[in-house]
Amino acid sequence: MTERINLMTEEPGFEKAISGSSSPSTILLVDDEKLARMVTRRRLERLGHKIIEAEDGKQAMAILEEHGADLIISDWMMPEMDGPTLCEAVKAHEKLRSTPIILMTALDQPAQIAEGLQRGADDFLTKSASDQEVTARVNAGLRTQRLIDNLERSYEVIAQKQSEMDAELKSAANFVTSLFPKAGEIVPGIRLDWEFIPSLGLGGDLFQVTRWSDEYLGLAILDMSGHGIGPALRAVSLALKFRADHMAQSHPTYDPGEIIASLNKENPLTDEGEYFTIWVGALHLPTRRLRYATAGHPAVVLTRNDQPLQPIGAKTWPIGFGIEEVYQSEEVSLQSGDRLYLFSDGIYEVFSPAEELWDRTGFENACQAVHTTPLKQGLQWIVQQAKDWQHQDTFFDDVALVGLEILS
Known part of the structure; x- marks a missing residue:
């Protein structure tokens, strides 16, 4: 030019x-x-x-x-x-x-x-x-x-704040995880293991397997609406209610239906629409008789040697949806070789790339398939099946999966 x-x-x-x-x-x-x-x-x-x-x-x-x-x-x-x-x-x-x-x-x-x-x-x-x-x-x-x-x-400031929040979420998630029971033979003749995958670094799912007395083992799994710090804090506050001293004082009969009814009255649906689902079980150790009740939570899965899979739970309203709701306890006898799977719906509400839902059927089939597999390996395999179904390792919702095996 x-x-x-x-x-x-x-x-x-x-x-x-x-x-x-x-x-x-x-x-x-x-x-x-x-x-x-x-x-x-x-x-x-x-x-x-x-x-x-x-x-x-x-x-x-x-x-x-x-x-x-x-x-x-x-x-x-x-x-x-x-x-x-x-x-x-x-x-x-x-x-x-x-x-x-x-x-x-x-x-x-x-x-x-x-x-x-x-x-x-x-x-x-x-x-x-x-x-x-x-x-x-x-x-x-x-x-x-x-x-x-x-x-x-602005992006640098946001990234820094996000990094700080991620660190706080990780710290909080570690605290929540510290409340979970230790894997292994939790009482003589009963083995426990679990998998927990929060969707956003911190989940609203929580489970407890706690010795309530010399004769009773308490089981509970709940799923808070929402994700993040708020639901996790609400879940942690509820976990304190399942301590042995609180149960002995507030619910000396260890009746799951009574426990859930009490929670329902104490936790009405909030203006923000906060609620939770829960499954509670009380296992009588001398007889291996399990009483249980549920509030809107998926039924627990029971697998047995050479027998069909059995859902343990009922269709009921979540906690907070009706203050006068009645929650009945039911009962089942456990025997050597039985396995209980407690879980949140995040494990089976996963979609394939073709938008096909894995659903409870796929999950229950996976539980049945690993009945004789060592418990920890079986839980990991079930989670991997969900990941394979959706072709990714992260989950949209929190995933809690607890396995309880009756050894004798």
């Missing part, structure tokens, strides 16, 4: 445009002709900006990588690396790609402008542009850069 902008005299109104300009910024001016750079530099400095010069695109990239710039104004035709190639290099650079670029052209040619846009230019100036146009386009480019800078700083 041989035509150059005639900048030897400023047009009327130029000083007025200067007065409206923003705070000083750094502009990289790229042109292989020294005289053209000198004239353009003089004009831009009158706008109050700091100017850095480069003779071609290659030199410009070296300057940008070391110092950066708020705006690039580049000639089109240059040796080593021309303007469009410089645009491509800048936009391909991870740290420079947001820097606005104005390409200088000889004429207002649509084909040339289209090429420049395709290769990364953000704006254009013709060689014959007026002072007012140059000022307007430069200020527009700098405004864009300031907006991008503000967004990047």
